[in-house]
Amino acid sequence: MSSHENAPDQARVIQLRPGQRPAPPAAPPKEPLWRDLVGDVLRRERLAQQRTLKDVADEARISMPYLSEVERGRKEASSEVLAAAARALGLSLAELLGRVQGEILKVTALTSAAPSRAATSVSAHTATSVTSLTSAAPARTGTSVSTLGRGEVRLAA
Structure with a gap:
């Protein structure tokens, strides 16, 4: 009888390639943060309209550095700030x-x-x-x- 037959509760390890271990399973991807996605949408819309950060910030009556931080996902903007930025972009x-x-x-x-x-x-x-x-x-015509x-x-x- 071989030594493997005497130990039924032990698993046998077979190396795939000598000296290499299998790669560990990949970590599940993280869900995106709300502030990152909001910032991406605001920036994309601003750039699509070919408007400057200063122009949109002035129209929204928020500071340019703060709007920049919101667009980069560094700040979690309040609903009032988001509404003002959206209105400044025509949304x-x-x-x-x-x-x-x-x-x-x-x-x-x-x-x-x-x-x-x-x-x-x-x-x-x-x-x-x-x-x-x-x-x-309030309903806008055609919305x-x-x-x-x-x-x-x-x-x-």
Whole structure:
């Protein structure tokens, strides 16, 4: 009888390549921070309009360094600051939040093979919040809100 037959509770280790260990499993990707996504959306919109940080900050009546910090995800802006920055860019707060939600869905779809129940729940909650926020706001001519699949919201002006 060999020594392996006497020890049934021990696992046998087979090296794949001599001297090398298998790579440890990758850590699950971190979910993006809200402030990073909000900042990305604000900066992208400002740059798309070819406007300077100073121009938007002056129109929003917030300091240029603070807006810069918000765009870089260094500061967690209040709803009042976000609404002012959005208005300065010609967006409603609901439109800004809808775009951020789109970014969250995009990023989480890239980091996971299948959407988790938590992501779907957050998406549905956000869609409800954006719809509620839009219907509570004064209606602009031609503004419509429609929900798409998986909790996505499309705001059209």
